[in-house]
Amino acid sequence: MSTPIDVLMWVQPGTLLLDLAGPAEAFRLANQALRRRQQPEAFRLRFIGMEAECASSVGLQLSGLEPPPESLAPGSWLILSGCRSKAPDEPAPSSEQLAQELAGERWLARQGQVLLREGGRLVCICSGTLLAARAGLLGRGVRCTSHHEMLDQLRALAPEAQVVDNRVFVLDGPEEQIASSAGITAGIDLSLHLIAQQCGEALAASVAQTMVVYLRRSSKDPELSPLLAHRHHLHAALHRLQDAICAEPARDWSLDAMAARAHVTPRHLSRLFAEHAGISPLGYLQSIRLERAEQALARGASASDAALAAGFSSDQQLRRTRQARAAAGTRPTH
Known part of the structure; x- marks a missing residue:
């Protein structure tokens, strides 16, 4: 029996709930469809963060988060969800919060490099691409994208990367190891594409049907x-x-x-x-x-x-x- 892929979803204060829940549901439904076919599950979902609990973008409290592991299993997928923008009237983060953010970026920088060297996959959804850029994971020539309102910021954070406009998602690197998507629901499109690569087009289509969403196959072609x-x-x-x-x-x-x-x-x-x-x-x-x-x-x-x-x-x-x-x-x- 094949070992499921560890899919680690990075959760931080203000995480966009749909960026997190949409892909997570797609992977869960893929596992469900595989079980119905009497096949082993393909994905093992894990939710990690610098804090054991935090509030999402809509205020819903997320708890039971695992601390970032010391090392990632070879072939793991690390998913960086987007985070809501702070309102102008919000207080500045405390020194403790800034220290947590910095520690998280250092972990991502360290483990992200190892992940990519060992055949894992980095998946960035919406402003999660900015987080990858701050961690130094989007180097020279890497093709990537983000929410259309954040593309200029992404270019400033990753000046050597090739930022692509007007794409639902972009894949780059050896065996498409670095994946990034535009905002919000585009993370579902990207997840369905990854499921199709791993489990086959028919199973991905069944997941899309269950989720009642359209399914985009390719980052290169807007047509199906x-x-x-x-x-x-x-x-x-x-x-x-x-x-x-x-x-x-x-x-x-x-x-x-x-x-x-x-x-x-x-x-x-x-x-x-x-x-x-x-x-x-x-x-x-x-x-x-x-x-x-x-x-x-x-x-x-x-x-x-x-x-x-x-x-x-x-x-x-x-x-x-x-x-x-x-x-x-x-x-x-x-």
């Missing part, structure tokens, strides 16, 4: 991947069928087989797809197979192997499908 497109609906039977197709695109998915999986007639299935997904069942299947083949080709597979793994009868059929898509104005993603 074919694996995640046509899913902005709440029809449970269609989602189950789409999950099954994404999980096994090479299966013999005739219209009758798809209808049987959805427990409807083929005619009714076509109506459901048109109404809720905006595409035909076979058109959806073809888009999934084409995306799977494109991914395999990008990994270096031969055209023949990519075609068969995705469910095409031959590399010639794959080539004809790609050409038809290109002629229609829909270019391959890779």
Whole structure:
């Protein structure tokens, strides 16, 4: 049985509650979906901070926080949530509070460097990117982002980093070890992307469905991947069928087989797809197979192997499908 990834969520006074709770719920729901599939959980959530309890951005008291550990397990993920901006009329922090903040930054600087060297992942949500910058974790050329109101501040704190505007999230570093997102709900988009990388697109889509949110696949493309497109609906039977197709695109998915999986007639299935997904069942299947083949080709597979793994009868059929898509104005993603 594989060991769950330690996901350590940094909590500080004024932590934006949605920055914290949104990603945490996404990881929890991913574990829940894995248990339902009788698979081991992928994530172990831990909440750490310099104080055992503190007030969140909305005043809700957060307690039971672990102290920062002396060392992090190799492969851990460290998530830095955003923090509310202080109001102009708020009193200046006390010397004790400043000392706590400084101690926290020193821990982050020390452990963050070790984390990245040992194959871990640094995840910054909203103004959590500023915290990473103050800890010296965003060095020369690192691509990163933050809430749009904080980009200039981020540039000042990390002058050698490459700050990216107008992105939901940005990934950089070896194996995308450094991830950062824009404000508030963008942390959910980023978390879903990380879940998809770790657990598969179908499971991430099921988490997004449960959370009733849209799912963004890529930091480079504002459009949805074919694996995640046509899913902005709440029809449970269609989602189950789409999950099954994404999980096994090479299966013999005739219209009758798809209808049987959805427990409807083929005619009714076509109506459901048109109404809720905006595409035909076979058109959806073809888009999934084409995306799977494109991914395999990008990994270096031969055209023949990519075609068969995705469910095409031959590399010639794959080539004809790609050409038809290109002629229609829909270019391959890779």
